[in-house]
Amino acid sequence: MKELTALLAGLIFGLGIALSGMANPAKVINFFDVFGTFDPSLLVVMGSALVTTFIGYRIVFKSQSKPVFEPSFSLPTKSTIDASLIGGSIAFGIGWGISGFCPGGAIPALGFGGVGSFAFVGAMLVGLIIGRELKHGNVFANPKLESKKS
Amino acid sequence: MQTEFTPLLSLTGGILIGVSAVILMWLNGRIAGMTGILAGILPPFESDWAWRAAFTAGAIASPLIWIALGNRIEFAIPVSTIELVIGGLIVGVGVTYGGGCTSGHGVCGMARLSKRSIAATITFMIATFITVFIIRHVLGQS
Numbered sequence: 001m002k003e004l005t006a007l008l009a010g011l012i013f014g015l016g017i018a019l020s021g022m023a024n025p026a027k028v029i030n031f032f033d034v035f036g037t038f039d040p041s042l043l044v045v046m047g048s049a050l051v052t053t054f055i056g057y058r059i060v061f062k063s064q065s066k067p068v069f070e071p072s073f074s075l076p077t078k079s080t081i082d083a084s085l086i087g088g089s090i091a092f093g094i095g096w097g098i099s100g101f102c103p104g105g106a107i108p109a110l111g112f113g114g115v116g117s118f119a120f121v122g123a124m125l126v127g128l129i130i131g132r133e134l135k136h137g138n139v140f141a142n143p144k145l146e147s148k149k150s
Numbered sequence: 151m152q153t154e155f156t157p158l159l160s161l162t163g164g165i166l167i168g169v170s171a172v173i174l175m176w177l178n179g180r181i182a183g184m185t186g187i188l189a190g191i192l193p194p195f196e197s198d199w200a201w202r203a204a205f206t207a208g209a210i211a212s213p214l215i216w217i218a219l220g221n222r223i224e225f226a227i228p229v230s231t232i233e234l235v236i237g238g239l240i241v242g243v244g245v246t247y248g249g250g251c252t253s254g255h256g257v258c259g260m261a262r263l264s265k266r267s268i269a270a271t272i273t274f275m276i277a278t279f280i281t282v283f284i285i286r287h288v289l290g291q292s
Contacts, residue, residue: 001290002177002178002201003200003201003204003274003289004175004204005174005177005178005201005206005238006174006178006180006201006202006205006208006264007204007207007208007209008173008178008208008244009170009171009173009174009178009182009205009208010170010204010205010206010207010208010211010212010213011205011208011209011212011215012166012167012169012170012173012208012212013166013182013205013208013209013212013253014208014209014210014211014212014213014251015166015168015212015213015216016162016164016165016167016168017163017167017168017209017213017287018163018212018223019159019160019162019163019216019223020159020160020163020164020166020167021153021159021160021224021235022158022160022163022164022252023156023213023223023225024153024169024224024226025223025226025227025228025229026151026153026225026226026227026228026269027153027224029228029229029282029286030151030152030153030212030277032237032278032283033280033282033283033286034279035283035287036286036287037151037152037153037154039152039154039155039160039175039221040155041153041155041157041160042158044160044161044164044167045160045161045163045164045167046164046236046252046256046257047164048160048161048164048165048168049165049167049171049257050168050256050257050260050261051163051167051168051251052151052164052165052167052168052169052171052172053167053168053171053257053258053261054261055176055196056168056169056170056171056172056176056261057171057175057258057261057262059172059213060175060176063273064176066179067175067176067178067180068176068177068178068289069176069177069178070178070179070180072179073175073179074179074180074181074227076181076249076259076264076266077184078249079243079266080266081265081266081269083247083265084247084248084249084275085247085249085269085270086248086269087247087248088243088244088245088246088247088249088270089244089248089250089269089270089271089273089274090151090182090238090274090277090278091240091241091243091244091248091257091276091277092241092245092248092251092274092277093179093243093244093273093274093278093279093280093281094236094244094278094281095236095237095238095239095240095241095242095244096168096241096252096274096277096278096281097237097277097280097281097282097285098224098229098236098237098240098281098285099174099184099229099233099234099236099238099239099241100227100229100237100238101208101237101241102184102190102241102251102252102253103173103185103245103251103252103253104183104184104251104252105233105252105255107184107188107206107209107210108209108210108212108213109213109220109225110210111210111211111213111217112213112214112217112223112225113227113229115231116231116234117225117264118235119234119235119238120235120237120238120241121238122235122238123234123235123236123238123242124188124238124239124241124242124243125242126239126265127191127194127231127238127239127240127242127243127244127246128188128189128192128216128242128243128246129246130239130242130246131242131243131245131246131247132209132242132246132269134243134247135246135247138196140153142173148173148226
């Protein structure tokens with residue numbers, strides 16, 4: 001059942017990303033190009049996604065002690081702002097600015113974005129594996145498991 | 151390359167992204183972060199592999215269904231393939247160290263008022279802004 005509900009969430013996510021413009025590198029780069037061909041659309045996307053999630057999460061966490069199809073909520077437990085978080089986020093921003101793609105924007109673009117979206121996603125997956133090797137000394141390191149332990 | 155401000159489409163899309171995040175938390179208790187979902191699809195395959203693959207498949211399928219129904223999705227890549235590959239590599243390494251991207255930190259984490267996610271989001275938004283500024287206005291590409 002949790003695969004079906006994840007599929008449903010994925011379908012809604014992909015359509016939302018595609019309609020919003022997050023999967024469109026031209027639009028994404030223009031959002032950041034305030035002194036050039038500025039397009040404020042992404043502010044609307046991030047604002048409305050954030051407000052919707054903020055309200056929805058509050059309703060879920062208030063009305064339920066656990067999710068419908070799992071025994072507990074899987075929430076990140078780390079709370080320290082460390083060099084890895086900041087350095088990684090700086091690198092992510094540089095890559096996002098160069099390409100116009102973020103992970104959540106690029107995956108829905110695979111279906112309609114042609115060779116370019118495959119070039120980005122292929123390189124990003126290689127980057128994920130290189131990142132594991134650099135960060136954990138192990139290409140099979142699983143950050144999910146690590147974050148549960150800490 | 152000029153793009154048109156699309157407030158209604160972007161509002162609709164943003165709300166859908168939020169609805170997706172809320173559904174995944176409500177039903178499965180999971181953060182709808184693309185970094186974590188992709189990391190969980192790569193080997194080693196743990197028992198939680200299937201739902202992440204299902205989410206990813208759905209995210210790829212729905213824009214195609216939308217197009218098959220006769221709609222258009224605005225799309226243009228204003229950079230070279232080399233830039234896509236370099237950008238992709240840096241994004242992959244960066245989100246691994248940073249533990250999330252726009253969806254995980256920027257939407258889900260910020261909605262939980264996570265200090266880490268707020269710090270990460272402010273950091274990558276500034277880094278992206280500076281990068282675009284340097285490429286377009288210092289190096290003069292566009």
